[in-house]
Amino acid sequence: MLITPGKLLAKIDSPEDLRKLDRTQLPQVCNELRQYIIDNVSVYGGHFGASLGVVELTVALHYVFNTPDDQLVWDVGHQAYGHKILTGRRDNFHSNRTYGGLSGFPKRKESIYDAFGVGHSSTSISSALGMAVASALQNHHDRQHIAIIGDGAMTAGLAFEGMNHAGATDSNLLIILNDNCMAIDPNVGALKEYLTDITTSHTYNKLRDEVWNMLGKMSNFGKSAQEVVSKVETMMKTAILRQSNLFESLGLRYFGPIDGNDIGHLTEVLNDLKSIPGPKILHCLTVKGKGYGPAEKDQTKWHAPGVFDKITGEIKKKIYDTPQPPKYQDVFGNTLVELAEKNLKIVGVTPAMPSGSSLNIMMKAMPERAFDVGIAEQHAVTFSAGMATRGEVVYCNIYSTFMQRSYDQVVHDVCMQELPVIFCLDRAGLVGADGPTHHGAYDIAFMRCVPNMIVCSPMNEQELRNLMYTAQLDVIQKGSQAITIRYPRGNGVMPEWQTPFEEIKIGKGRKIKNGADIAVLTLGPVGNYVVDAYSILEKEGIDVAHYDMRFVKPLDEAMLHEIFHLYERVITVEDGCLQGGFGSAVLEFMIDNGYNSRVKRLGIPDSLVEHGEPAELHHECGFDTEGILDAIRSLMHTGAAVSF
Numbered sequence: 174m175l176i177t178p179g180k181l182l183a184k185i186d187s188p189e190d191l192r193k194l195d196r197t198q199l200p201q202v203c204n205e206l207r208q209y210i211i212d213n214v215s216v217y218g219g220h221f222g223a224s225l226g227v228v229e230l231t232v233a234l235h236y237v238f239n240t241p242d243d244q245l246v247w248d249v250g251h252q253a254y255g256h257k258i259l260t261g262r263r264d265n266f267h268s269n270r271t272y273g274g275l276s277g278f279p280k281r282k283e284s285i286y287d288a289f290g291v292g293h294s295s296t297s298i299s300s301a302l303g304m305a306v307a308s309a310l311q312n313h314h315d316r317q318h319i320a321i322i323g324d325g326a327m328t329a330g331l332a333f334e335g336m337n338h339a340g341a342t343d344s345n346l347l348i349i350l351n352d353n354c355m356a357i358d359p360n361v362g363a364l365k366e367y368l369t370d371i372t373t374s375h376t377y378n379k380l381r382d383e384v385w386n387m388l389g390k391m392s393n394f395g396k397s398a399q400e401v402v403s404k405v406e407t408m409m410k411t412a413i414l415r416q417s418n419l420f421e422s423l424g425l426r427y428f429g430p431i432d433g434n435d436i437g438h439l440t441e442v443l444n445d446l447k448s449i450p451g452p453k454i455l456h457c458l459t460v461k462g463k464g465y466g467p468a469e470k471d472q473t474k475w476h477a478p479g480v481f482d483k484i485t486g487e488i489k490k491k492i493y494d495t496p497q498p499p500k501y502q503d504v505f506g507n508t509l510v511e512l513a514e515k516n517l518k519i520v521g522v523t524p525a526m527p528s529g530s531s532l533n534i535m536m537k538a539m540p541e542r543a544f545d546v547g548i549a550e551q552h553a554v555t556f557s558a559g560m561a562t563r564g565e566v567v568y569c570n571i572y573s574t575f576m577q578r579s580y581d582q583v584v585h586d587v588c589m590q591e592l593p594v595i596f597c598l599d600r601a602g603l604v605g606a607d608g609p610t611h612h613g614a615y616d617i618a619f620m621r622c623v624p625n626m627i628v629c630s631p632m633n634e635q636e637l638r639n640l641m642y643t644a645q646l647d648v649i650q651k652g653s654q655a656i657t658i659r660y661p662r663g664n665g666v667m668p669e670w671q672t673p674f675e676e677i678k679i680g681k682g683r684k685i686k687n688g689a690d691i692a693v694l695t696l697g698p699v700g701n702y703v704v705d706a707y708s709i710l711e712k713e714g715i716d717v718a719h720y721d722m723r724f725v726k727p728l729d730e731a732m733l734h735e736i737f738h739l740y741e742r743v744i745t746v747e748d749g750c751l752q753g754g755f756g757s758a759v760l761e762f763m764i765d766n767g768y769n770s771r772v773k774r775l776g777i778p779d780s781l782v783e784h785g786e787p788a789e790l791h792h793e794c795g796f797d798t799e800g801i802l803d804a805i806r807s808l809m810h811t812g813a814a815v816s817f
Contacts, residue, residue, distance in 0.1 A: 176212040176216070176266075178353045179204070179205030181194065181205055181262070182258070185202070186272065190230070194744055199236065199437070201231055206258060209258060211465055214478075217267055217270075219270050219475060220277065221250045221475050222461040223323075224252050228429060229439055233258070235260075238447070245288055246301045248296065248320065249740075251476075252323070278608070279291050290610075292576070292608070292611060294326040299497070301495055311764075318346050318748065321575045322350060324351070328362055328365075329548045330549060334347070341424055342690070343452075347446055347453055348455070350368075350456045351471075352456060356651075361520070362546075375689070415508070425454045427448065427454050428456065432459075434463055462475050473528055498664045501637060503531050503636065505531055506531025506532060507642065510539070519534045521544065524548055524809075527543075529573075530597075531571070531599065542616070550571055550579040553571060557587075561594050562590075569595065569596050572598070574610065576596070576598055589624075593651070601616060601748070602662075605662065608782075609784070614782070615628075615750050615754055617749040627656040629725070630698075632723075663787065682729040683723065686719040690715050691718070691808060692719075692742070693718070693720070693805070694795070695719070695747075695757040696723070696745075696747045699748045702797055710805060730762065733762050737763055741770050742811075743759070745810060747774075750777045751779065775796040776794070
């Protein structure tokens, strides 16, 4: 089902076409663009509220600035649907986030208008500043560089590092602060309170408008007049606003706040700012979900609602006749509350993903023991380490892909100090439609090489509960090692998952099935693909042994000795990168102990896996049921020499 664009939008194949329109036509363009996004996402799914909130800002930016020569950098990229539609991807937008289709985020390989590839938060200011400095070195002094960053992403340390550097330069950089009081969940922290102070100060806003008008009227009288007005404006900010010098003290000219959903005023202001040299920040107030009532009322729910009825607002969910397995994140959230009710030292930490990680369950039940620290993964880890020094049992829940941002803190602040932080890595492995920026491909490899770190993965929901239970027992008993428990995005395999807790011995795997011909070693939920392959292989006369290793560090060495004594053919399967991962750990053990089996490793190859449904990506990488069957058949028809 292809969506028909509105009359004006249908004629816009590039921003150059947009700039041919009269300014009075821009409100209609905004209305048509907003409707086109609603129509497409309601049918095909995707991120929703963020793009609706910046429709006017998107149109104004491409109308005022000479893109792609002027560089737009969208932070995170959830809000860039309108940008994609206006930059030549309108007719292919229905393929957004589908296998082989458009990426859900700006991507340099996809379009010349995507100045910087994004997906993780808070990178826009640093990257745009780098572009601005490079342009100056290349004598392109008229080129504009614009970083569009939300108030949620502004909380990350990287954003402040970028602003700190930018303020000490004369770079042609404009930072647009898209302030809607939301990330995926409502924003938290002192910066949110500071921005609220600015946006609600009636005295400041009235005087600011007067100063802005004065600046416009006096600009014709030369540079000295502008400097005078600038000083008056700065004095006014300092006198009226509590702690008002935050951005100005970093060397950034501050303008705003203005209505970011007023296309007329936006174009005027952006035109004015084009002629003001040096680093500056424009504070825009927008409404996430703007123009679609349900999305404005429940902004977290409508961040990425999936397919829905645009008339009624009903989000379409598949209805099942029988009980279905829960999402792993919900198993985590409910299990953590169960454990915390019995162990009063347990606390939970997440960097701005309480609903995505289901820590919101604990935040509702025990608000004083669950902490959302904002988009600040590095802080989340070191904050957790600090609590661990005082004997708290900390479950630090971070998406695998975002844990990459806090690796130094894991090494330096947790493991070097032998602090028993429990890392629960959600979205481990290939996550699906969000694509390579969000795949949790590398955590096995980068966690298992760190001293004082245990790394494990459950095959199902029961195992996740038991590993979480065991982790807090291990903290109490030993208190010197951190533990990483990784689990995937989406649903598990056990409708009846709330089983009694059982302790799992650290480093102990389990044999699921005996077999005479070949051994398959799995880590995590991909083991369920092997279970699916049993009956097929039995009909072919192939007898497979299946071992769920559970732990990649420490490995179950007794079990591995048994395996390599018994089997000349071994396959390892993991939903993680092959380089340095679980299969590599098994090979290291084999070589170190003088065994000579033929080993085939299945996992994520040394390449970027694009977006698509997880089943499609598992098939592409060759570790779904079909891929495992092919690997077993292939290995059964080869000799017993070692294969790396």
